Structures are given as C-alpha cells and as structure tokens.
Amino acid sequence: MDAEEAARVIDDRIKKQIDAKLVPVTGMIIGLELVIAHIFNTLHSHGVLTRKDAIQSIDKTISGNAPHLPPAAAMTLRHIRGMLEGIDGNTPEAIRDRFQVILGDLSEKPPGDTD
Secondary structure, eight states, X not given: OOHHHHHHHHHHHHHHXXXXXXXXXXXXXXXXXXXXXXXXXXXXXXXXXXXXXXXXXXXXXHHHHTTTSOHHXXXXXXXXXXXXXXXXXXXXXXXXXXXXXXXXXXXXXXXXXXX
C-alpha cells in the first residue's frame, strides 16, 4: 500500500466514524483549529511570530507534505490558514467579525505592529 492509498484508507475510516457518530471528530477538529489559531495569535501578540509568517509556514507544510497528508488533514490546515487570514482582515467583514466573536477578539497586535 503506497502513501496515497494509506491516506485514503485513513480518511475513509474517519468518515465512517463520523457517519456512525462513534466519535465527535468534527467538533474535536474544530476545537483543535481554534486552539492552534489561538496559539498563533498569542505568538503574534507577543511579537514572536507574525500572522503572515504563520500563514507562510502553513502553506509550506501543506505544499511540502501534500502527497502524504490525508485530505482531512490538509483541509484542517487550510481552515487554520483561513482563520488566520480572517483575523488579519483579509476576508469580507462578515467573516472577519465571525472570527472575532469565535476567538474572543484575540487579534490584538503588539505595539508598533503595522502588518
């Protein structure tokens, strides 16, 4: 079994678990996405890592591992990337406002940060 086939098998198993409602995977993934976005925002607010750098890092992870990532994992990374872009103001206002509410307005920028 090659990596692509293994990824499909894993993805199919996850889908079956969700369909059978054996595990609340979707809620867990959304929760993890929020935690990861919060970590990136905390790093950003302390001047350790900008959101732009975080987005570039996620892009590199997706592109560098694309053949080996199950589709669900790649989608999770894309969701996190979209959340960071949304918080940074690169989405329509309605979406950005929704992210602000979900994350409790964690988008504060450190003094002097203009990006």
